[in-house]
Amino acid sequence: MNERPAGSRRYSYLGPAGTFTEAALKQVPEAVGEDWRPVANLGEALNDVVTGVSDAAMIAIENSIDGGVTVAQDALATIPDLRIVGEYLVPVSFVLVARPGARLEDVEVVAAHPVAYGQCRAWLDGNAPGHRHLQATSNVQAAADLFDPEKGIDAAIAPPGIADHYDVEVLAEGIAENPDAETRFVLVSRTVPVGEPTGADKTSLIVELPDDRAGALLDLLEQFATRGVNLTLLASRPVGDRMGRYRFVIDAEGHVKDERVADALLGVKRFSPNVVFLGSYPRADRIAASIRDAHDDGTFRDARDWLRGVIEGTADSEG
Numbered sequence: 637m638n639e640r641p642a643g644s645r646r647y648s649y650l651g652p653a654g655t656f657t658e659a660a661l662k663q664v665p666e667a668v669g670e671d672w673r674p675v676a677n678l679g680e681a682l683n684d685v686v687t688g689v690s691d692a693a694m695i696a697i698e699n700s701i702d703g704g705v706t707v708a709q710d711a712l713a714t715i716p717d718l719r720i721v722g723e724y725l726v727p728v729s730f731v732l733v734a735r736p737g738a739r740l741e742d743v744e745v746v747a748a749h750p751v752a753y754g755q756c757r758a759w760l761d762g763n764a765p766g767h768r769h770l771q772a773t774s775n776v777q778a779a780a781d782l783f784d785p786e787k788g789i790d791a792a793i794a795p796p797g798i799a800d801h802y803d804v805e806v807l808a809e810g811i812a813e814n815p816d817a818e819t820r821f822v823l824v825s826r827t828v829p830v831g832e833p834t835g836a837d838k839t840s841l842i843v844e845l846p847d848d849r850a851g852a853l854l855d856l857l858e859q860f861a862t863r864g865v866n867l868t869l870l871a872s873r874p875v876g877d878r879m880g881r882y883r884f885v886i887d888a889e890g891h892v893k894d895e896r897v898a899d900a901l902l903g904v905k906r907f908s909p910n911v912v913f914l915g916s917y918p919r920a921d922r923i924a925a926s927i928r929d930a931h932d933d934g935t936f937r938d939a940r941d942w943l944r945g946v947i948e949g950t951a952d953s954e955g
């Protein structure tokens with residue numbers, strides 16, 4: 637499995653072919669024409685990266701309906717030496733499929749990835765009220781499972797392109813609650829040097845708070861607020877060692893090579909007992925951060941130059 641032609645790169649993704657995760661990988665220009673390895677779950681995808689079986693893995697990290705994919709957040713918090721190197725958005729919609737000739741009124745057991753099921757549950761409750769949910773490892777695997785007689789499945793929730801991959805009949809389209817749902821994916825590699833800022837970047841961190849201190853979360857947020865760094869994600873996850881201990885998953889606008897972000901990170905590092913830097917990478921939506929004058933790179937540099945001048949006696953202390 638480890639043997640690859642020299643220079644070729646391998647990418648792991650949640651398979652089989654046709655998943656939304658594969659659609660996210662298709663957005664990565666440098667992955668085109670390389671070796672794509674379908675895997676059965678997140679653990680396998682990240683393990684491939686850790687062990688060097690693959691160079692990178694595409695994983696779902698956040699959903700516009702359900703919020704954070706908590707298993708992915710927890711894995712990134714605890715597996716050392718991983719880096720997020722890119723972010724991708726995929727619009728998601730779902731169809732209900734069955735073996736050819738099946739009828740909706742006969743559907744009892746529905747295979748679905750849990751995140752997909754959560755988004756389509758209201759439709760199923762209305763249209764197949766007596767149904768039972770059987771978990772599938774991915775949206776495409778749910779459809780593949782229709783052809784495994786041991787699973788006893790009548791229908792599956794799958795991506796709209798599923799009929800290109802399997803001989804299935806579409807019983808209903810557009811069954812998700814929100815037609816504009818999107819899933820955010822990240823490309824994860826082993827630790828590599830951070831790239832250059834593009835002007836529309838994000839920085840991901842996982843931060844633990846100091847124990848039992850009133851206002852600790854406010855102190856954490858202040859590190860970003862006082863440097864004009866906007867947050868796009870703040871989620872708490874249990875550390876898992878004892879009740880009541882949480883770590884915070886943070887996405888901040890900007891790049892660690894932007895002065896205001898670097899300064900905020902130094903503040904966070906001074907204050908938190910454990911900071912995991914997950915990466916600075918271009919934003920999928922390419923929206924540039926809005927920065928007030930007091931927080932642009934030049935202002936930070938001027939302030940540092942002034943301080944150096946004060947210390948060296950070459951600048952007016954009121955300058």
Ligand SMILES: O=C(O)C(=O)Cc1ccccc1
Nearest residue numbers: 655656657751752774775819
């Ligand atoms: O990539 C897929 O197709 C998956 O099965 C994971 C998933 C589930 C629901 C929304 C987006 C991705």
